[in-house]
Amino acid sequence: MRHHLASGLTALSLLLAGCTPELVASAQKALEQAAATPGGEGLSGLALGVRPATDGRIRTPRPAFGLKPPVAEPGQPLLSIVGHPDFRTFKPSPDARRLEQDEARVIAQRYLERTRAEEGPDGGWPATARLAEGAPLALQDGFAKGPGAYEFLVTDGEEEDLGHIVVNTSREMLPVPESADEGRGHREALLAAYRAKLGKAPKEPVFYRFSAFSYGVEDATDGTWATSSVGGFDFVAFRAGKRELVELKGQDRYIADRWRELEAPAPTAAGPKVYRLLGTRQGFGREVPRYAQHTYNGCYVGCVPVAWGMVYGYWEQKGRNTVLGARETNFTQNANVEAMHERINGYCSTRCNGLEGVTTWPKQIEGVRWGRQDRERTVDYNPDLYWTDFNMFKTARDAIKVKRPPLLGFDDTPNTNGGGHAVVVTGYYQHDDWGWWDDIERLYINTGWAGTPRLTLTLGSNDLNLRWVITVNVK
Numbered sequence: 001m002r003h004h005l006a007s008g009l010t011a012l013s014l015l016l017a018g019c020t021p022e023l024v025a026s027a028q029k030a031l032e033q034a035a036a037t038p039g040g041e042g043l044s045g046l047a048l049g050v051r052p053a054t055d056g057r058i059r060t061p062r063p064a065f066g067l068k069p070p071v072a073e074p075g076q077p078l079l080s081i082v083g084h085p086d087f088r089t090f091k092p093s094p095d096a097r098r099l100e101q102d103e104a105r106v107i108a109q110r111y112l113e114r115t116r117a118e119e120g121p122d123g124g125w126p127a128t129a130r131l132a133e134g135a136p137l138a139l140q141d142g143f144a145k146g147p148g149a150y151e152f153l154v155t156d157g158e159e160e161d162l163g164h165i166v167v168n169t170s171r172e173m174l175p176v177p178e179s180a181d182e183g184r185g186h187r188e189a190l191l192a193a194y195r196a197k198l199g200k201a202p203k204e205p206v207f208y209r210f211s212a213f214s215y216g217v218e219d220a221t222d223g224t225w226a227t228s229s230v231g232g233f234d235f236v237a238f239r240a241g242k243r244e245l246v247e248l249k250g251q252d253r254y255i256a257d258r259w260r261e262l263e264a265p266a267p268t269a270a271g272p273k274v275y276r277l278l279g280t281r282q283g284f285g286r287e288v289p290r291y292a293q294h295t296y297n298g299c300y301v302g303c304v305p306v307a308w309g310m311v312y313g314y315w316e317q318k319g320r321n322t323v324l325g326a327r328e329t330n331f332t333q334n335a336n337v338e339a340m341h342e343r344i345n346g347y348c349s350t351r352c353n354g355l356e357g358v359t360t361w362p363k364q365i366e367g368v369r370w371g372r373q374d375r376e377r378t379v380d381y382n383p384d385l386y387w388t389d390f391n392m393f394k395t396a397r398d399a400i401k402v403k404r405p406p407l408l409g410f411d412d413t414p415n416t417n418g419g420g421h422a423v424v425v426t427g428y429y430q431h432d433d434w435g436w437w438d439d440i441e442r443l444y445i446n447t448g449w450a451g452t453p454r455l456t457l458t459l460g461s462n463d464l465n466l467r468w469v470i471t472v473n474v475k
Contacts, residue, residue, distance in 0.1 A: 089244035090172075094144045098169035101136065101150060108136075108152040108165045110262045111176045118429060124163075124181030124444075124456070128156040131165075137187050139166070139209035142241040149177075149209050151185050166209065173245075174255050175262050177461035178212040182454055186228070190217040194226040210238050212457055213421055245462040254460055288405050288426045289313035289331045292450035293357065296342050302350035302357025305341045306448040307407045307422040308367030312340065312375075314405050314424075315474040322375050322474055344370050364409065364422065364470065371474055378475040385468045392466040393441050393459055396425045399471040407470040408445065420467060423447050426454075 099107070109131055116125050132153040141148025147169055154162040163180035187207065194202055194217050202219035209215050214229040218239070227235050237243065291309050293300040312322040313331070324336035347366040350359045362383075371379035384395045399406040411420035427444035441459040 090247050091241065091244060092141075092143050092148075092170040092172045094241070096170060096172065098144060098146050098148075099150075099167070099171075101138075101147075104150040104167040104169060105131065105136070105152065107167045107175050107262050108150070110265070111165055111167075111179070112154065114262070115179070125154065126156065126162075129154050129162050130157060131155075137185060137207055139207050139215075140239075141170075141209060142239050142243065144170075151187075151209075153185050154181070166212075171259055172252075172255070174458055174461045175259050177458055179456045180454060181456070186215050190215055190226070190228060193217070193228050194219075194224075197226040198224055208235075208239060210243065212455065212461070214238075246465065247462055251460060251462075258460075287314055287317055288424055288446055289333075289337075290446050290453040291333050291337060291341070291448065292453065293448055294333075294338055294341070296338075296345060296357070297352065299352035299355045300357045301338075301341045301345050302348070302359055303422040303448050304348050304359040304364050304367065304407075304409075305344035305350060305357070307424050308344050308348075308370065309337060309341045310424045310446055310448070311405060311407060311472050312371060312474075313337070315371075315472075318474075320375075320377055320474045322371055322377060340370060340374075343374060359422075361468070364407070364468070367407075368472075380473045380475070382471045383468060384471070390441070390459070392469060393428070393430075393443065395469040395471070396443060397428045397430060399469070400425065400428055404471055404473050406472065408443070409467045409469075411465045411467060421447075425469075 112125065112129065112131065116123060116127070116129070119125075132155045136153070137151040138147040139149040139151060149166050149168050152165045152167065154164060156162055161182065161184045163182050164185035165176060165179045167176055168174065186209075190207060191201065191205065194205070202217060202221075202224070204220040206218045206220050207215070208218070210233065214227070214233055216225055216227040216235050216239070218225040218235075225235055225239075227233070234242075288310055291306050291313065293303065293306050295301070309323075316323040317331075323340060325334065344367045345357065347369045348359045348363045349366070350357045350363075352358070365381065365383055368379050368381050371377045384392075396406050396408060406425050407422055408425050409420055409422045423445040425443055425445055429442040429444075443457050443459070445455055445457060447453055447455055
């Protein structure tokens with residue numbers, strides 16, 4: 001969420017905050033090698049500069065996407081990348097009052113009603129959507145004894161599953177950091193991950209949420225556990241609260257405003273907004289296919305190749321002939337789609353790290369070679385990295401406005417020392433144009449995961465860290 005890479009691809013400058021001269025020299029050499037490879041001409045002249053740290057914090061280089069982070073020493077928290085002098089690390093107070101389940105349900109209900117009003121009839125939830133009956137999924141966060149969040153399922157009252165809404169119980173956090181308009185939440189996926197790892201079901205499952213992309217489940221009877229995340233994390237350390245979140249100076253005002261809005265009655269009509277989505281309710285975001293990673297050469301093919309594949313799948317629907325095979329079949333993941341992912345895997349030098357497919361910057365850019373070389377199309381691209389979430393949001397928003405779904409790379413606080421994830425942005429919601437502290441901003445994304453293909457992320461949630469946006473245009 002915190003860097004800028006100028007749009008021109010010659011004489012390009014990348015800031016690495018607080019890096020040693022040896023690291024800068026190594027990174028510069030890697031960029032020069034990338035520029036010398038076939039299809040890497042766009043990196044010619046790329047140079048690295050050093051931005052001195054202004055607050056005494058230790059800086060770490062940009063993470064590889066999909067890479068598992070280093071494990072903290074016993075009893076020591078992992079450092080979070082803050083990347084900006086106005087950011088601080090913090091932990092929610094363990095003694096502060098947390099919301100009860102019924103209070104959290106009110107917040108979830110008003111978020112559902114408000115979101116429907118804001119998005120209108122073409123939004124993700126139909127008029128029949130409501131919160132499912134029964135107890136929500138309680139999610140521990142490691143900071144307090146009680147639940148750190150509740151996950152409420154959304155249904156249409158009959159058979160259709162319409163996703164979930166996560167409500168934080170601490171008022172020091174954003175009230176609703178994530179939601180989805182399809183699927184059945186995280187319970188079943190986490191139990192499946194536990195069974196796959198340990199060959200049995202947990203007797204007394206306790207569920208954890210550390211970020212939108214880092215969940216876990218533990219059997220309280222014997223301490224065995226399993227996780228679901230973009231790059232792995234130290235579950236034992238985070239379960240004990242040995243982690244930190246990031247916060248921008250003054251963000252507490254923004255968070256307080258969001259709580260006040262959801263504690264008030266929901267509006268009956270849409271307020272002022274700037275809003276675009278690719279598709280209608282019947283084809284909500286369906287102009288961008290929802291591909292998922294498959295195994296290749298002993299690990300997953302990688303989130304970056306799949307994100308590029310989804311972008312090329314979008315342009316295929318626009319008649320650009322960017323995916324092999326008949327156009328009408330390319331919304332489903334077939335052999336041609338997976339062959340494309342594998343080819344891009346090679347272009348991006350994606351490698352295996354355990355089961356993860358890892359792509360290291362600036363190799364994320366190399367997915368352009370599939371369109372240029374294999375499909376012989378003119379592919380323009382613009383990689384941008386910014387210092388604030390709001391600027392990163394604006395880049396993604398502007399791409400959606402001109403109907404060019406961008407790739408988005410981010411990490412979350414459990415993974416800021418070495419891991420991240422790449423997705424495709426399919427839409428956005430922005431309440432007004434006044435700026436960060438007066439605004440509500442949400443990004444709609446295709447995750448590249450089979451279990452949770454589509455999510456809505458609220459910016460300013462403390463546990464996400466946007467890293468880069470690549471806008472693509474195929475002619």
